[in-house]
Amino acid sequence: MLPDPADEIAALESALRSVDTGETVAGVLDEIIARYPVAIREALLRRFWKVSKPELEYIRQRPSIVHGELVERRARALAAGAAEIAGVNRQLTRARCPLAFDNEAMNDLAAVASKACTALVRSGPEARSYDVLRQAHTKLTNALAEATDGEPCIAQRCVVECAGLYAGLVDVLKDARRSARSRGADMLADAYGGCAALARSIGVEPPLPGRGLITTAGAVARLQDVRWWRRQMRRIYGRQAENALRELGVVSRRAGLYVSDPTAERYEKQRARSAGWLRSMLLVNEQGEMLSLEKAQEASVSNPKLRRTELMTRMAGCECYARECGHTVILANMTLPSRFHRAYERSGDMNPGFDGSEVRAGAAQMQQSWASVRKALGRRGITIYGFRCSEPHHDGTVHWHAMICCAPAAAEEVGATIKRHFLKDLDPQEPGAQERRVVFIEIDANRGSAVGYLAKYISKNIDGIGVGADLEDSEARDATETCDRAVAHARVHGLRQFQSFGLPSVTVWRELRRLRAAPADAGDLVELWRAASEEHDFAAYVRLMGGTGGRAVDRPIALCLERARRPGAYGESAALRIRGLRFANVFIPTRQHEWHFIAKGRSSPTWTRGNNCPNRWTLTDIDAPASGSERHGNYTEPPAPSASNPFFRRK
Numbered sequence: 001m002l003p004d005p006a007d008e009i010a011a012l013e014s015a016l017r018s019v020d021t022g023e024t025v026a027g028v029l030d031e032i033i034a035r036y037p038v039a040i041r042e043a044l045l046r047r048f049w050k051v052s053k054p055e056l057e058y059i060r061q062r063p064s065i066v067h068g069e070l071v072e073r074r075a076r077a078l079a080a081g082a083a084e085i086a087g088v089n090r091q092l093t094r095a096r097c098p099l100a101f102d103n104e105a106m107n108d109l110a111a112v113a114s115k116a117c118t119a120l121v122r123s124g125p126e127a128r129s130y131d132v133l134r135q136a137h138t139k140l141t142n143a144l145a146e147a148t149d150g151e152p153c154i155a156q157r158c159v160v161e162c163a164g165l166y167a168g169l170v171d172v173l174k175d176a177r178r179s180a181r182s183r184g185a186d187m188l189a190d191a192y193g194g195c196a197a198l199a200r201s202i203g204v205e206p207p208l209p210g211r212g213l214i215t216t217a218g219a220v221a222r223l224q225d226v227r228w229w230r231r232q233m234r235r236i237y238g239r240q241a242e243n244a245l246r247e248l249g250v251v252s253r254r255a256g257l258y259v260s261d262p263t264a265e266r267y268e269k270q271r272a273r274s275a276g277w278l279r280s281m282l283l284v285n286e287q288g289e290m291l292s293l294e295k296a297q298e299a300s301v302s303n304p305k306l307r308r309t310e311l312m313t314r315m316a317g318c319e320c321y322a323r324e325c326g327h328t329v330i331l332a333n334m335t336l337p338s339r340f341h342r343a344y345e346r347s348g349d350m351n352p353g354f355d356g357s358e359v360r361a362g363a364a365q366m367q368q369s370w371a372s373v374r375k376a377l378g379r380r381g382i383t384i385y386g387f388r389c390s391e392p393h394h395d396g397t398v399h400w401h402a403m404i405c406c407a408p409a410a411a412e413e414v415g416a417t418i419k420r421h422f423l424k425d426l427d428p429q430e431p432g433a434q435e436r437r438v439v440f441i442e443i444d445a446n447r448g449s450a451v452g453y454l455a456k457y458i459s460k461n462i463d464g465i466g467v468g469a470d471l472e473d474s475e476a477r478d479a480t481e482t483c484d485r486a487v488a489h490a491r492v493h494g495l496r497q498f499q500s501f502g503l504p505s506v507t508v509w510r511e512l513r514r515l516r517a518a519p520a521d522a523g524d525l526v527e528l529w530r531a532a533s534e535e536h537d538f539a540a541y542v543r544l545m546g547g548t549g550g551r552a553v554d555r556p557i558a559l560c561l562e563r564a565r566r567p568g569a570y571g572e573s574a575a576l577r578i579r580g581l582r583f584a585n586v587f588i589p590t591r592q593h594e595w596h597f598i599a600k601g602r603s604s605p606t607w608t609r610g611n612n613c614p615n616r617w618t619l620t621d622i623d624a625p626a627s628g629s630e631r632h633g634n635y636t637e638p639p640a641p642s643a644s645n646p647f648f649r650r651k
Contacts, residue, residue, distance in 0.1 A: 095244035110229035169215030317538020385502025
């Protein structure tokens, strides 16, 4: 067990006072540690103590040591400790750690960034000139240095070249491809290049036109929006800071379970802000009907209780379907090699074999290995289906629990393929890898089912109901207390906790449940609706949807999608949204109204197709995609480019 930090600090202060009265560890490290939360201070002091302890213990154990040697060893201990703390502080500063946990400072930096980009866009043809970029870059990096004492990611001498590279990207984008670019398009590309270079200079990934529905003008509009900057900074800086703290050793069963204490506190504050926003907003439709957004959220799968209930219903139905078909149900636990783990499981001590891999790198490796398994089985004509649950170890490293269903004749080959691909290229010769990397669990019908085994992990990573003590925690606290940290781990690292594979679409299942009654004379649709809405029988739903495997287009019922009539917040064509279901070429609407947000105490908005945002400078993309009806297959066909639109438009 790790010693109490307070005892370590007291021992260190005592050792320092014994050789030079009046000087304490607080006086040596105050300038560095005072800027961090308590949990990080304790980690820094542990590092200081670990490095300086040998020399200080040598002094304390020899009362008769000569003064010259005493001074030399004391200076050596303090220098080594100070160098260690300074190095760690540089790493944390490079990861924007002080800024990530200071919401006000982050908001101020976001405001400076949006204003700098707006000024750069308004500069027009001079957007790529050295003077304009230098001024914007200086202003932005000064604000960053004031918040974090850190250096920019891109030096001032390189920012013009970086702007040119991003502006050159526009030439090869689908929405900017033409034989001769107009002056407006040149200005748009230059504005985007300059703003993107500024974003990259402070470690924020700029939006890339051509990715999804993002247009060049939409990317520039995002870079002028303070809300976009706040979202990106919270996500990127928060993730960088958490990875740095995990490497420092403040994420373990002895320190911060699943995530560091500052990240857990930040998540709680963010959740409180979101809850306050939900309480302050209403939903209103075109008929003027209003609904509390908070109550709408509680009635959806965003509600942890409903999310857990739906997952359990689907998993129980999947296992029931497998039993009906005579299929074998396999339970498997998959983990990563020791080099991905920062701390030992039992003691919580730092793992010397840790290679610095981030949490997302480990999750990506799990996804890659799983994709290889499914491809290998697909080439052999073996169909598998089921669910997998991703959860963190005590130090934040992900591992998987999976329920895999397959034909009995293929069960042995499925197990061998999983083991082969999760060991391949992942240190297969590591001690214990063959026994612990992939573990298959036999189901004892006398003790329970596969769903009963996975129920603990589902609840543990949602709301902790019915789990009891969390054995990953050193204090064995109840899972209802530690579940928020597990959810915070998934949120901060952007991980998907639960996923089904080989099964019909869950979105169709949810849309069927939205129907108050089944359409008359709809044949099999009535049975599907009854299975989903009245009987909550996921096994019957899978059977009526054509079983497992196969393609979505071959299912008897599919989603009906359309583009929203109104453009998005940044003037782009809105993404496809669900309008209903398609059954035997018949459209069945499941969403009768269009709902929009309004703040409580305000009147309903005017229902027009225009943009009701506050007045601000925006950019109109010269070749933005069409907003609605022109389609080619499942995609929207953009209209022919036109250079008649103005570059600036005042709304």
